[in-house]
Amino acid sequence: MGEELKLFGFWSSPFSYRVIWALKLKGLDYEYIEEDLPYNKSALLLQYNPIYKKIPVLLHGGKPIVESTVILEYIEETWPENPLLPSDPYERAVARFWTKFAEDKNSSIWGMFLTAGEKQEKAIKECLEVLRTIEEHGLGEKKFFGGETIGLADLALGGIAHWLGVMEDILSQKWVEAHTFPRLHAWMQNFKEVRVIKENLPDRDQMKLFFKCRLEKLSASA
Structure with a gap:
């Protein structure tokens, strides 16, 4: 088309x-x-x-x-070429489940970017609960959510791989490490190593400045 x-x-x-x-x-x-x-x-x-x-x-x-x-x-x-969903109906359903999970948990994952103080602390706890669910039930021993190749669910949850690290830097905290979330940590590294992903990410320093200023304004108005 x-x-x-x-x-x-x-x-x-x-x-x-x-x-x-x-x-x-x-x-x-x-x-x-x-x-x-x-x-x-x-x-x-x-x-x-x-x-x-x-x-x-x-x-x-x-x-x-x-x-x-x-x-x-x-x-x-x-555009069915270079498919983002598996050919197997069950695997497609699983991919769609995790894509919907990403949508349902948007406020929990991204709440810390939009709040300050006690509300932010609550948002961080909610985010960590979501990450724990993904760690324990989402990936298993797979490289990506759909297996060996990047797919729909990976893209839906892909913001975690880059944006979460920015917030870790701003708040001087570390949540996702190899010993705390081994599967999720490995997935994040694998995801960012895919050429298309690596070549299409916002600049980390610009992101830190942008969100730091945003959080400072939120704190000042609280």
Whole structure:
């Protein structure tokens, strides 16, 4: 399908990067449009996502697809080459389960980026509970959630691999180490070694500065 592809995103958003990784893994050409978030959203973003008014939005032939995991499924169905889902129906169901798990636990995983003080401490505890669930039930002895190759569930949970380390640096804490979360730690390293992932990650120092400033503003207003 040769219709034009455009992606509306934000440079520090793990939800934008889910889609970027999928498009890159599929070998698809697209135009990336950076939004000025959170307060200066473009008229086009509001037009294409009038309900939630947020990124990412994938525009395919002028038609908008919204919500990152919905976009991932759309990309997989529209361009089945270089599949992100296993061929086995049961394994596909498992991959979709962990993709949905990632969505259901969004507030627990990312709450620490949006809170300060006691609320942040609570958010960190909730995040660690989610990570423990993934450690104990998600990966087993597999390299990736789908086996030996990166897939849909890896992309849905991929923000953990890079963004979590940024927050560890900001707060001078270390949560995911080889001895505390051995499977998750190994997965994070394997994930970031995939060429498409490694070449498409936001700059860590810029991220630290951005989120540190954001947290300082939250603390000042608390």
